[in-house]
Amino acid sequence: MANERLRDAILRNGLTPVAVAERIGVDPKTVERWITQDRTPYPRHQHAIAAIVRQDVPYLWPKAVTPEKASRIGQSEMIQLYSRRSSVPYDLWHQLIERAEQRIDVLAYAGLFLVEQDPRLIDTLHQKAIDGVAVTVLLGDPTSAAIERKSVEEGAPGVMSAKIRQVQQYYGRLDGIPGVKVRYHDTTLYNSIYRFDDEMLVNMHVLGFPAPHAPVMHLRKLNGGDLFRTYSDSFDRVLAASKSQPGDKVAT
Template identity: 85%
Template sequence: MANDRLRDAILRNGLTPGAVAEKIGVDPKTVERWITQDRIPYPRHRHAIAAIVREDEPYLWPDAVTPEKASKIGQSELIRLYSRRSSVPYDLWGRLIERAQKRIDILAYAGLFLVEQDPRLVDVLRQKAVDGIEVTILLGDPTSDAIERRSVEEGAPGVMAAKIRQVQHYYNRLADEPRVKVLYHDTTLYNSMYRFDDEMLVNMHVLGFPAPHAPVMHLRRLNGGDLFGTYSDSFDRVLLGAKPQPGGEVAT
């Protein structure tokens, strides 16, 4: 059986088996066998190919990385654990935004602190979008039950919806930028997520505690790991149910 995933990934990146072989230092016939006979390369070659075609190893070779191995690699994806969001260095947020070259994704209920700690954030996101970076911002739907429930759990009814409406005024300034999407979700969030290419800050939610007082994980994706991918998949699931307007229909 052929490895169609590998074949497709190579072609999508404008490459040929011969070009891949040259980049990683093997015979072109070896790459052909990896494709046509679905042979599994050595780990060092899998790492190199996955980096070249920008895909995860488990996607290209599902049988090559066992769940145990993926879990072990996933542990190395954790760069640092902060006991609370307020402990995350201010300049780390700026560095992650500045270094992003492909995508910036924000999933929160409000995330008001981002624009409060850096009044230039909206202008920075606009310029990143002009430079070709896709920016996706998922805010909580202020009309949803999930938002009011979160406010009540924090002992401040109505506050979360007010924060969302406040942050809307900032992001509405990006409405004319085609590479920026601001959508709304009614998901009960277990974490807020801030993804910058292959790095992510995950702000865990703790019942009864505001987000600034809850832990944050700094993750960096590694080929074959499963921790970063778990949270990325969660972001994508929320995105599928997001709406262009509060109280509106799901975006398509």
């Protein structure tokens, strides 16, 4: 059985088995066997190829990383744990946004603090999109029951919807900009997720506490780890169920 994921990843990057073989220092026939016979390379070659084709090792070779190993690697993906979001240095947010070259993802209910702490954020995101960075912002649907339930749980009925409508005025300036998506969800969030290429800030949600008083994990993706991937998958699931406008019944 052929490894179609590996074949596709090589072709998508404009490469050939011969080119891959030259870059990692093996015989081209060896690369062909990895593709056509689904042979599993040595770990050092797995990581080298994954870096070349910009994919995860577990995606290219699902059986290569055991759950136990993925868990161990995942522990090393955590750079820092902050006891509350208000303890995360502003400079860190700024650096992660400025360094992003491929993607900036925001999943929150409102995330109003981002535009409040950086008045130039929208201009920065606009420029990032012009430079080729994919910007995706997922906000809570202010018309949904899930949003009002969140407000009630925090002891402030109606406040979350108001925050979302306020932040809409900022992100509205990005309407029509190629490379920018601003969409809405009615998901019950267990975490707010802020991804900047291969780094991520995950703001945990704690019942009865507003987000600024809940912990934040700073993660950096490692090949074969499962912690970063878990939250990336969560973001993708919310994106898949998101809506173009508040009040829409189905994703469009």
